[in-house]
Amino acid sequence: MTSPPPPGIAARHAPLLPPTSTSRPSQECAPNAATSNLRLARAGLGHPPPVISTRMRTGCRESRTIMKLGKSRYKEIVRFIATLKPTRQCMKRLMERFPCQSPSTLLSIFSQEYQKLMKKTHSRHHTTEAVEHYYSRYLKDVTENPSAPILLDLANEVDFSPALMARIILERFLQDQDGPAPSKPVLNSMLRDPSLIPDPVLANQVHQCIVNDCCNGPWVDSIKHSVGYEHEVLLREKLIERGLAFLDEDQLRNKGYDKTPDVILEVPIAVDGHVIHWIESKASFGDENSHSTYLQEQFWSYWNRLTADCTILYIALRFGPGLVIYWHGFIEELDCNRERGILLKDEFPDNIVTLLDCTAQESGHGFHAEGKTEKSQETM
Structure with missing residues (x-):
């Protein structure tokens, strides 16, 4: 879950990124x-x-x-x-x-x-010995060839994240300059904007690491946040297209809920024969580790909550069963909790059954039955 910029219902009209x-x-x-x-x-x-x-x-x-x-x-x-x-x-x-x-x-x-x-x-890369080795290696190599991608090459050599290597070296450099370890906000601001680093050579080295790291660093974090928000907006747009009323995360928190899914449907729907009360958007792949963590920290708490009454501990219904959309796919075998109230999909379902559909179907059957009755009476 991410924290979308526009609160409440305004988020429904937020512009989508290109749908590609x-x-x-x-x-x-x-x-x-x-x-x-x-x-x-x-x-x-x-x-x-x-x-x-x-x-x-x-x-x-x-x-x-x-x-x-x-x-x-x-x-x-x-x-x-x-x-x-x-x-x-x-x-x-x-x-x-x-x-x-x-x-x-x-x-x-x-x-x-x-x-x-x-x-x-x-932990292996953050020992005192490792940090001093990396820093002395950087000082030696940068003196010989300051324009070479020294930190990037060093990170690849020791099989470590370039962005994390840049963080280690920058923190060690600032200790040399000021004495005590720099605060986390100062360090993060320099990693986000390397031009704030007082040494232009190190600033260039850090920039190279941040740009070339595809999995870590402030740029990657921003991209992940944007992609997560994009898919939350996509979910809301899909619900609006289907005419389904819902409450979003901000509206639920304003009502006093602490842990909330991305949306709660004001009128439940059915998907694959299962009733759905809430939907959670995950702009990631659902592997065993992440899904297990989400189940314990989020999904089960959406379904129910533990409540203590004197010496009695019992489970009370919270939001009920729901749907999790892993937009980038998931391991099929993880979709094993349907009977316990957690469904998995890799896209917005197109086989939704609403209460209106059920009502129309029942009305149709009723009219058909009445027609048959009238016809049989005429025959008699």
Whole structure:
């Protein structure tokens, strides 16, 4: 969940980012799109897309790129990611290796696996010995060739995040300048805007690390926040298109709720035969680790809450069963809590049944029954 800029109902009318990030192009339309872009490029009006974007769906039989993954397929992707370095070429290699998978799914899985690796090795890179070694190495190399991407090369050499390496070196540099360790706000502001760093050479080195890190750093954080908000707006737009009344996160908090899903439906709907009271938007891939965390920290608390009455502990209904949309896909085997009130989807469902649909259906059956009765009476 993110904190959208416009509060309350105003968020419904917030402009959407281009829908290409969430749309799933079919194999049939890809050549036409590529041809159109190529014509624009030849006319000087645009640039052709990368070859991989057209070629990635070649040989796929699916009408859209795959978002949901079986556990075995997911593990295959993870094993291949373990062989990659976090460079600009890694996504191209991933899409070439798995041409039928959605690029957004592959990028999300890659980012998750990279974050897991950084958590495992974080302490090793932050020991006093490691920090002093990295800093002395930087001072030596920058004296010899200040224009070379020293910090970026060092991060790649030790298999560490460039943005996190830049943070280590910058913090150590500021200690040399001022003595005590810099405050976190000061450090973060310099990482967001390297021009604030008093040493122009180090500022350039930090900038190179931030720009070339695809999974960490202030720029990546801003992109993730924007993408998360974009999909929350997309969810609200879909609900408005279907004419479904709902309360958003800000409206719920104004009512005094602490933990809330992105939207609560004022009138429940049915999806795949299950009643839905709330919907949560996740602009990520649902793997086992993240989904387990979300279940414990968010989803189960949406469904119910623990309440104590003297010595008796019981479960009280909170919002009821709901739907989680992992816009970048999820492991299919994780969708195993439907009977307990948690459904998973990788897009906004198109098989929604509303109370109005049920009423119309019942009315239709009633009219049909009356008609049959009248006809039988006439026959008699």
